[in-house]
Amino acid sequence: MLGFAIRRILMLVPVFLAVSVIIFLMIHMLPGDPIDNLLRIGAGPDQRAALTEKYGLDRPLYEQYLYWIGNVVQGDFGNAIVQRRPVASLIGQALPYSLTLGGLALLVSTVLGVTVGIIAASFKGSWLDQGLMGGVLFGSMLPNFWIGLLLILVFSVSLGWTPVSGARGWESLILPVVTIGLGGTALVARVTRVAMIDAQGRDFVMLLHAKGVHPAVIQLRHVLRHALIPVVTILALRIGWIMGGAVTVEVVFARPGLGSLLIKSLNQHDYPVVQASLLILAMAVLLGTLLGDLLQAAMDPRIRDNLK
Amino acid sequence: MLMEVKDLSLSIGKVALLDRVSFAVDRGQVLGLVGESGSGKSLTALALTGLVRRIGGRITGGSIVFDGQELSDLPEPAYRKLRGKRIAFITQNPMSALDALKTIGDQVDQVSRLHLGLSRKAARAHTVDILTRLRIPEAATVARAYPHQLSGGMKQRVVIAMALAADADLIIADEPTTALDVTVQAQIVMILSELVRKRNIGLILITHDMGVVAQICDKVCVLYAGRVAESGPVGQLFDAPRHPYSAALIGCIPREGMATGALKGIPGTVPSALNYGAECCRFASRCSRADALCHTTRPLPHAQGAAWVACHHPQGIAAQPEALDV
Numbered sequence: 023m024l025g026f027a028i029r030r031i032l033m034l035v036p037v038f039l040a041v042s043v044i045i046f047l048m049i050h051m052l053p054g055d056p057i058d059n060l061l062r063i064g065a066g067p068d069q070r071a072a073l074t075e076k077y078g079l080d081r082p083l084y085e086q087y088l089y090w091i092g093n094v095v096q097g098d099f100g101n102a103i104v105q106r107r108p109v110a111s112l113i114g115q116a117l118p119y120s121l122t123l124g125g126l127a128l129l130v131s132t133v134l135g136v137t138v139g140i141i142a143a144s145f146k147g148s149w150l151d152q153g154l155m156g157g158v159l160f161g162s163m164l165p166n167f168w169i170g171l172l173l174i175l176v177f178s179v180s181l182g183w184t185p186v187s188g189a190r191g192w193e194s195l196i197l198p199v200v201t202i203g204l205g206g207t208a209l210v211a212r213v214t215r216v217a218m219i220d221a222q223g224r225d226f227v228m229l230l231h232a233k234g235v236h237p238a239v240i241q242l243r244h245v246l247r248h249a250l251i252p253v254v255t256i257l258a259l260r261i262g263w264i265m266g267g268a269v270t271v272e273v274v275f276a277r278p279g280l281g282s283l284l285i286k287s288l289n290q291h292d293y294p295v296v297q298a299s300l301l302i303l304a305m306a307v308l309l310g311t312l313l314g315d316l317l318q319a320a321m322d323p324r325i326r327d328n329l330k
Numbered sequence: 331m332l333m334e335v336k337d338l339s340l341s342i343g344k345v346a347l348l349d350r351v352s353f354a355v356d357r358g359q360v361l362g363l364v365g366e367s368g369s370g371k372s373l374t375a376l377a378l379t380g381l382v383r384r385i386g387g388r389i390t391g392g393s394i395v396f397d398g399q400e401l402s403d404l405p406e407p408a409y410r411k412l413r414g415k416r417i418a419f420i421t422q423n424p425m426s427a428l429d430a431l432k433t434i435g436d437q438v439d440q441v442s443r444l445h446l447g448l449s450r451k452a453a454r455a456h457t458v459d460i461l462t463r464l465r466i467p468e469a470a471t472v473a474r475a476y477p478h479q480l481s482g483g484m485k486q487r488v489v490i491a492m493a494l495a496a497d498a499d500l501i502i503a504d505e506p507t508t509a510l511d512v513t514v515q516a517q518i519v520m521i522l523s524e525l526v527r528k529r530n531i532g533l534i535l536i537t538h539d540m541g542v543v544a545q546i547c548d549k550v551c552v553l554y555a556g557r558v559a560e561s562g563p564v565g566q567l568f569d570a571p572r573h574p575y576s577a578a579l580i581g582c583i584p585r586e587g588m589a590t591g592a593l594k595g596i597p598g599t600v601p602s603a604l605n606y607g608a609e610c611c612r613f614a615s616r617c618s619r620a621d622a623l624c625h626t627t628r629p630l631p632h633a634q635g636a637a638w639v640a641c642h643h644p645q646g647i648a649a650q651p652e653a654l655d656v
Contacts, residue, residue: 225426231381232421233441233492234414247431323476324430 026329027316034308041304042094042297046087049296055079056103056291077103090297099298104290109298112283117302119279120272124264126199131206131264132257138207139214139253144241146219155215162208166267170201170274187276198275202267206260213256217249224248251321258314262307332357332532333378333500337392338402340377342385345603347373350392351558352631352638353551355500355532360523362547362564363536364579368600369553371536372422375504378534379419380409397499415445418493420503424485424510428477434461434488435473441495460491464521483514490521500532501525507542519546540583544568552576555600555612562637572634572644575613611642619643 057073074080078089093100099109138158142151177197178186185194221227222245230240269281276282280299287295319325331354340348348370355361363371376382378394380401394401396417401409413419421427429437438460439453448456454473461469464487477485486506493501503522507515523546526533537543543550543564551561552575560573571577581594598616606612614624623642631638 225421225423226429228381228384229419229421229427229489229492230429231384232379232413232419234410234412234444235440236410244429244432248429322431324478327476327478 030312042091045300054291059104059290100294102292102295104292109294116280116283120268123198123268127202127264130203131210135207135210136214138211142215143218158208158211161204166205167270167274170271173197198271201271214253217252221245221248254317255314258310261310265303265306334395339391340387341390342387347556347603349557353561357532358530360526360533360547362543362550365553366600370556372504375502375536414441415496416499418498418501420489420506422505424489427489430477434475438491438495441492445496460494482510486518502534504536560639566636570646572639573641574617574619
C-alpha cells in the first residue's frame with residue numbers, strides 16, 4: 023500500500039511539470055502584461071524597458087519558465103509584480119478561506135448526496151425516488167453563480183437571515199457553502215443511487231436475505247459499502263472541481279480566497295500570482311485523483327491484493 | 331414431516347409459474363428437486379424460503395408446512411427469524427454469493443451473532459469450529475481471508491458453514507455444485523450427505539445433475555414446466571421411471587460401457603411460462619407417447635408403485651405389474 027502510494031506520487035511529477043508548462047504558456051500568450059499596471063500615466067518607453075528588464079520579462083520564454091519552475095520546485099513562488107508582495111504570503115492568506123469553503127461544500131454535497139442516493143435506491147421506482155431524482159436533476163442544471171445570486175436574493179436581501187457578502191463570522195459561510203454544495207449534491211446523489219441499485223442486484227444480497235439479515239442492515243452495512251467505492255472516486259475527483267468552482271462563487275459573494283485572488287491577479291496580469299494560483303488548483307485535481315485511488319484500495323480488498 | 335409442500339401455486343405478475351407442486355421431506359432425508367432450466371426448481375426454493383416476494387412473486391394457492399407451521403402466509407418479520415436459523419439456503423454460485431468486501435469470518439459470524447445472539451468472540455470461535463469440521467485447513471486463517479482469496483470449492487464450504495452456523499433443521503441447496511470443478515463437486519456432495527446423516531436434518535437438493543441425485547438422494551421430485559411430473563423414492567425412479575420425461579432425463583446420464591451415440595438428449599425445449607397450457611400435458615409436444623388426450627386434458631398425479639406420476643400413458647407398467655397393487 024505504501025509502495026503503491028509512493029509510486030503514484032512519483033507518477034504525478036511529470037504530470038505536474040506538463041501542467042506547469044501549459045499554465046506558463048497560456049498566461050504569457052494573453053495580450054497585455056503587468057508592466058502596464060505599474061507604469062505611471064505618461065511614462066516613456068525607456069521607463070517601460072527598465073521595468074521589463076527588472077522583472078526579467080525581456081528574456082526568452084523558456085529561460086523565464088526555467089527560472090520560475092526552478093524556484094517553485096524549491097518552494098519559492100517569487101514576488102507579485104503588481105501587488106508587490108511575496109506570492110507565498112498572498113496565497114497563504116487566501117488559501118485557508120478557500121479550503122474552509124471547499125471542505126465544507128464537499129461535506130455538504132457528500133452527506134446530502136449519499137443520503138438522497140440511498141433513499142432513492144431503497145425505494146427505486148416509487149414516487150419518492152422519482153421526486154428526489156427529478157429535483158436533483160433540476161438542481162444539477164443550474165450554474166453555481168446563479169444559485170448563489172438566487173440564494174442571496176432570497177436569504178440575504180428579502181429575509182435578511184444571512185450576510186450578503188464578505189467573510190465575517192460563520193454566517194457568511196452558509197450561502198457560499200450551500201451554493202457549491204448543492205451543485206455537487208446532484209452528481210453524488212445520482213452516482214450513489216446507480217451504484218446502490220447495481221449492488222442491490224448482486225447475488226450476495228440474496229444470500230444475505232437468506233441468512234435472515236434485516237433489509238436495513240443489508241442496505242447500510244453491505245450494499246452501501248459496495249456503492250461507496252465509485253462514489254468516493256467521484257468525490258475525490260471533485261476536490262479539484264470544487265476548488266475551481268469556488269472561483270466564481272467567491273467572486274459572487276465577494277469572499278477573500280484563491281478564486282478572488284486569481285481573478286484580481288488575472289485582471290492585473292500579475293504573472294507570478296496567476297501561475298501559482300493555477301498551479302495550486304491543478305495540484306488539487308492531481309492530489310484528488312491520487313486520494314481517490316488510495317481510498318479505493320483501502321475500501322476494496324480485491325484492489326488491495328492487486329497492488330501487491 | 332419436517333417440510334410438506336402441498337399444491338403450491340405461484341405467480342409473478344400475471345404469469346403462473348408453479349402449478350400445484352407437492353412434495354415432502356423429513357429429517358435425515360435428502361429430497362432431490364430435478365428438472366431442466368426453466369422447470370421452476372429455483373423458484374420453488376425461493377418460495378420455500380419466503381424470498382420469492384423479493385422478486386415480485388406471489389403464492390396463489392397451496393400450503394408450505396414447516397415443522398407444523400404454515401409458511402405460505404407468514405409475515406416477513408417472522409419469516410426472517412426462520413431464515414438462516416431454521417431454514418438455511420445455499421445459493422447457486424459460490425463465486426458471487428459472498429460479500430467481496432467482508433472477511434469470511436465476519437460473514438459466517440453474522441449468522442450466529444444474529445440468530446444465536448453470540449458475542450463477537452464466541453461467534454468467531456464457533457465459526458472456526460464449523461469451518462474446521464467442514465475440513466477447511468487452517469480455519470482461523472481462512473476466517474481472516476477475503477472471498478477472492480479462496481477457491482470456488484472453499485467458498486461453497488463457507489456458504490455451507492453459514493447454513494450450519496445457527497444449526498438449521500432444513501437446508502435448501504440450489505444447484506450447489508453446478509459452478510464447481512468435477513472433483514470439487516464430489517466433495518461438496520459428500521459433505522452435504524454426511525451432514526444430513528450426522529445432524530439428522532432435512533436437505534432439499536435442487537439440481538439438474540441426475541448423477542448427483544443417484545448418489546445422495548432418498549426421494550426425487552421431477553419438475554417440468556412448473557408442474558410435478560413424477561415424484562417418489564429414488565430407487566424406483568432410476569430402475570423404472572414411469573413418466574416419459576423422467577425416463578428421458580435418466581437417458582441423458584452417461585453410463586459406463588455405453589456405446590458411442592447411445593446417449594440420448596431430449597428433443598425440443600421446455601415451453602416458456604407465457605405459453606404454458608392449462609388443460610394439457612406440458613410435455614406432450616416433446617413426448618413420443620403423446621396422443622390427442624395429452625394435448626387436451628391435464629394428467630392428474632396418481633399412484634404408480636411407490637411414486638406419484640402425472641401422465642396419461644406412464645411407461646413400465648407391463649414390466650412390473652406387481653407395482654400396481656400398492
